[in-house]
Amino acid sequence: MRIVVIAGPPTAALVTLVCAGAGLIPALPAMAAAAALTAAVGTTRLVRLALRIHARVHSFGPCRGAGYLGLGVLATGLSVVLLPFAPPDAREPITTVGLAFAAVLSVIGLLLLPGAATTTHARLRRVFDGASLGISIAFAVWLLPPNGGMPPSALAAALIGSFGLATATVIVLRVVSYRRAAWLCGSGVGLAIGGVGALAIILAYQAPAWVLLIAAAPVVVSPALVLAGAARTESGVEPAPVGEPESHLSAYPLLTIPAAVATLAAAWHLITVGEFDRTSIVLGLSVIPTVVAREVFAVSDVRRYAKRLSTQEAHFRSLVSGAGDLTMVVGEDLRVAWQSPAAARLFGLSDADVVGRPFPDLMHPEDADDVLSVLNQVLADKDGGEGARPALVPARLRDGHGTWRDTESTVSDQRGIPEVAALVVHIRDVGERRHLERTLHKLAFTDQLTGLANRRELMRTIATQRSVEGHTGALLVIDLHGLAGVNDNRGREVGDAVLIEVGRRLRATVGSDDVAARLAGDEFAVVTVEGPVVAYALGTRLLTALTEPYLLPGATVHIYVSVGLAELAGGDGVDDVLRRADLARRRAGQLGRNRIEWYDAYLEEQLVRRMDLERELPGAASRGELDLVYQPVLGLHDGQPVGAEALLRWRSPALGTVLPSELLPVAEDLGVIGEIGQWVLQQSCRQLASWDPRLWLSVNVSPIELAAPDFVSQVAATLVTNRLAPERLVIEIAEGRVGADTPTVVTQLAGLRALGVRTALDDFGAAQASLAHLRRLPIDILKVDRALVGEQGTRQNGGIAKPLIDVVVSVGRRLGMEIIAEGLESGAQIEQARAAGCQLGQGFALAHPAPAERFEAFLAERLTQPN
Numbered sequence: 001m002r003i004v005v006i007a008g009p010p011t012a013a014l015v016t017l018v019c020a021g022a023g024l025i026p027a028l029p030a031m032a033a034a035a036a037l038t039a040a041v042g043t044t045r046l047v048r049l050a051l052r053i054h055a056r057v058h059s060f061g062p063c064r065g066a067g068y069l070g071l072g073v074l075a076t077g078l079s080v081v082l083l084p085f086a087p088p089d090a091r092e093p094i095t096t097v098g099l100a101f102a103a104v105l106s107v108i109g110l111l112l113l114p115g116a117a118t119t120t121h122a123r124l125r126r127v128f129d130g131a132s133l134g135i136s137i138a139f140a141v142w143l144l145p146p147n148g149g150m151p152p153s154a155l156a157a158a159l160i161g162s163f164g165l166a167t168a169t170v171i172v173l174r175v176v177s178y179r180r181a182a183w184l185c186g187s188g189v190g191l192a193i194g195g196v197g198a199l200a201i202i203l204a205y206q207a208p209a210w211v212l213l214i215a216a217a218p219v220v221v222s223p224a225l226v227l228a229g230a231a232r233t234e235s236g237v238e239p240a241p242v243g244e245p246e247s248h249l250s251a252y253p254l255l256t257i258p259a260a261v262a263t264l265a266a267a268w269h270l271i272t273v274g275e276f277d278r279t280s281i282v283l284g285l286s287v288i289p290t291v292v293a294r295e296v297f298a299v300s301d302v303r304r305y306a307k308r309l310s311t312q313e314a315h316f317r318s319l320v321s322g323a324g325d326l327t328m329v330v331g332e333d334l335r336v337a338w339q340s341p342a343a344a345r346l347f348g349l350s351d352a353d354v355v356g357r358p359f360p361d362l363m364h365p366e367d368a369d370d371v372l373s374v375l376n377q378v379l380a381d382k383d384g385g386e387g388a389r390p391a392l393v394p395a396r397l398r399d400g401h402g403t404w405r406d407t408e409s410t411v412s413d414q415r416g417i418p419e420v421a422a423l424v425v426h427i428r429d430v431g432e433r434r435h436l437e438r439t440l441h442k443l444a445f446t447d448q449l450t451g452l453a454n455r456r457e458l459m460r461t462i463a464t465q466r467s468v469e470g471h472t473g474a475l476l477v478i479d480l481h482g483l484a485g486v487n488d489n490r491g492r493e494v495g496d497a498v499l500i501e502v503g504r505r506l507r508a509t510v511g512s513d514d515v516a517a518r519l520a521g522d523e524f525a526v527v528t529v530e531g532p533v534v535a536y537a538l539g540t541r542l543l544t545a546l547t548e549p550y551l552l553p554g555a556t557v558h559i560y561v562s563v564g565l566a567e568l569a570g571g572d573g574v575d576d577v578l579r580r581a582d583l584a585r586r587r588a589g590q591l592g593r594n595r596i597e598w599y600d601a602y603l604e605e606q607l608v609r610r611m612d613l614e615r616e617l618p619g620a621a622s623r624g625e626l627d628l629v630y631q632p633v634l635g636l637h638d639g640q641p642v643g644a645e646a647l648l649r650w651r652s653p654a655l656g657t658v659l660p661s662e663l664l665p666v667a668e669d670l671g672v673i674g675e676i677g678q679w680v681l682q683q684s685c686r687q688l689a690s691w692d693p694r695l696w697l698s699v700n701v702s703p704i705e706l707a708a709p710d711f712v713s714q715v716a717a718t719l720v721t722n723r724l725a726p727e728r729l730v731i732e733i734a735e736g737r738v739g740a741d742t743p744t745v746v747t748q749l750a751g752l753r754a755l756g757v758r759t760a761l762d763d764f765g766a767a768q769a770s771l772a773h774l775r776r777l778p779i780d781i782l783k784v785d786r787a788l789v790g791e792q793g794t795r796q797n798g799g800i801a802k803p804l805i806d807v808v809v810s811v812g813r814r815l816g817m818e819i820i821a822e823g824l825e826s827g828a829q830i831e832q833a834r835a836a837g838c839q840l841g842q843g844f845a846l847a848h849p850a851p852a853e854r855f856e857a858f859l860a861e862r863l864t865q866p867n
Contacts, residue, residue, distance in 0.1 A: 502524065630850060759780050
């Protein structure tokens with residue numbers, strides 16, 4: 001729609017002019033009609049455009065340009081419309097006056113367009129540029145005709161038209177934004193002024209009508225171009241004006257044109273005519289004031305611009321001098337061309353120390369290659385100019401005192417800026433930041449007491465080692481036993497000294513590529529890069545180093561160590577590796593002191609089973625989950641039951657039936673062995689009270705139970721409660737568990753004998769049996785282990801089975817002990833035990849353990865049979 005509105009009236013006006021040229025309608029009325037049509041449409045549209053711009057931006061600045069252009073179009077149209085109605089002698093002045101108004105208004109409108117000129121000084125420079133150029137052209141037009149001179153009205157029209165055309169050309173050439181809009185408006189203004197000026201000159205020379213029609217054609221086309229340019233400015237197709245480039249303040253080529261044109265025209269006239277008339281002299285001299293005035297404005301602007309540059313330079317120097325960064329300008333040859341004044345204050349560097357030297361030479365030799373690589377990359381990057389992200393270069397710079405300083409440099413490629421044409425490097429001292437980072441790292445990843453890595457650093461190291469493809473390694477988790485007792489007995493200061501010494505020994509033992517860490521409390525760990533065999537050897541060396549006595553001032557400390565190993569490549573993640581190594585460490589602690597254990601799947605099954613036992617066992621007695629079965633003790637010659645052994649069973653709903661070999665170690669570790677033992681003793685005595693008085697019952701006790709100060713009194717109280725004769729109760733203790741605390745065991749067993757309770761030594765011969773135990777311990781019954789009872793014919797001439805059991809039985813009898821052969825599982829073993837002199841026996845070959853009801857039925861059957 002906008003294109004139709006703009007293009008329609010000029011087309012109709014041109015058709016009208018063509019019809020006039022063909023003689024179909026009169027020339028002057030046709031010119032007036034065409035000019036009226038285009039002027040009316042153009043003026044109306046431009047005024048509406050000015051009002052719309054004002055409503056949008058709420059400012060008179062942008063809209064005034066369109067308004068003045070509309071008035072210029074109106075003046076142009078009126079200068080043509082009035083021709084048919086004016087007398088012949090008044091047509092030239094009317095056209096000249098209209099030309100003057102059109103030129104002035106159009107030039108003002110162009111100057112007010114966005115991007116044409118931003119300041120009053122700039123607008124005045126445009127006007128004086130156009131005036132000087134226009135007068136020069138008019139001077140040339142006046143002098144160049146061979147006969148010289150022209151009518152005064154034609155000269156006035158030439159001066160006005162030259163001024164308008166020249167000024168419009170200067171404005172269009174010097175526009176800084178909205179260039180296409182300026183070219184359209186300028187072209188329209190140029191056609192309008194040129195057309196009206198041509199009409200005025202043609203009327204002065206009384207040219208034919210068809211010449212007038214040709215001169216009027218640009219006039220009817222010009223409003224469309226002006227309107228199109230103004231509409232393009234209003235639509236915002238191009239960016240808003242950003243100001244006038246300062247490079248246009250001086251030395252513009254148009255400055256030389258007026259003088260050149262005037263000089264050439266004067267020379268030609270002097271050659272051809274030989275003299276100048278008064279008009280020529282006035283026109284020639286008129287060029288000078290316009291040029292001088294323009295230069296005065298230019299000098300004023302240059303001074304103001306120089307002052308502004310001086311102020312900016314002072315600001316720049318103050319900013320650079322007080323900045324916290326050192327700025328260097330590095331050329332394409334990588335040599336430093338300039339450094340900021342902050343160099344002396346920040347780094348103690350003078351210009352003599354830096355300027356002219358290659359930039360990489362200023363850096364530490366170990367960092368120079370990296371710096372050179374980054375600089376070459378920036379130079380090779382063709383797209384690394386303005387807008388590109390500056391490269392970051394960490395390196396050490398030698399300051400003026402010879403000290404290497406940690407720095408961080410940003411390299412910006414400014415080769416695209418002519419005033420710089422180099423790389424700009426900003427260098428900042430990051431020494432304090434690096435020191436703070438190292439301090440924070442030490443606090444975050446180092447154990448403060450031992451100086452070893454902490455748990456977080458250990459986990460990060462394991463993750464790093466696992467990420468290396470094809471890498472093997474192992475994790476050793478170390479647990480110190482006895483450190484809690486050191487803290488309790490000797491004080492935490494001694495305990496901390498032990499931990500510090502442990503850290504020192506760890507660092508001295510592990511390899512340079514290994515990482516030693518403190519997990520928590522008395523737990524340590526080592527990540528080694530070695531394979532399984534070497535890792536196990538390292539664990540052995542750690543055991544040796546850590547179990548040596550700790551000779552501290554005023555104290556000598558002994559600790560025990562458990563080590564668990566797991567491969568880094570195993571498990572689902574870092575936590576799983578640590579879990580596996582910790583499981584192996586726990587297994588090592590369960591098996592004894594100063595041990596090292598590898599993780600495997602079976603180990604995990606055992607540990608999971610152990611954890612289930614530890615979780616379910618507490619409170620088993622109160623929940624009624626404990627049970628007793630009884631294995632008869634029979635006479636080997638007559639098969640009559642003389643007694644029984646109470647065997648503990650744990651009927652766990654979650655774990656099933658648990659035997660004493662698995663149950664008792666867990667109970668001792670959990671500290672519930674006393675509770676369970678008390679339950680066994682009371683239940684056994686209660687059951688024994690209901691049996692035949694001729695029978696006795698043996699109860700197994702652990703050394704921990706036996707060592708309890710109130711154990712003897714508890715037994716006595718239980719006998720009284722159940723009204724049992726003391727000789728019917730037998731307390732058994734395993735020979736292998738007597739241990740080093742033999743005096744305590746002897747004392748407690750003696751106390752039991754004083755009550756009348758008989759005592760038995762169980763599993764004699766299962767471990768490294770010592771006959772000395774038979775003399776030292778107050779034992780009434782000796783239970784010979786199955787290891788001493790061999791199968792008949794398995795050991796022939798010189799065998800040790802039969803002679804050894806004979807010796808044991810013989811020694812026992814001499815000491816007044818009753819001998820029981822246990823673990824008899826075949827008739828041959830029964831015969832061998834009987835032949836050795838054993839009167840009593842127990843085992844599957846004689847009778848299986850059974851609950852109380854079945855055992856009582858067995859007693860009823862056997863005791864009623866005749867001997």
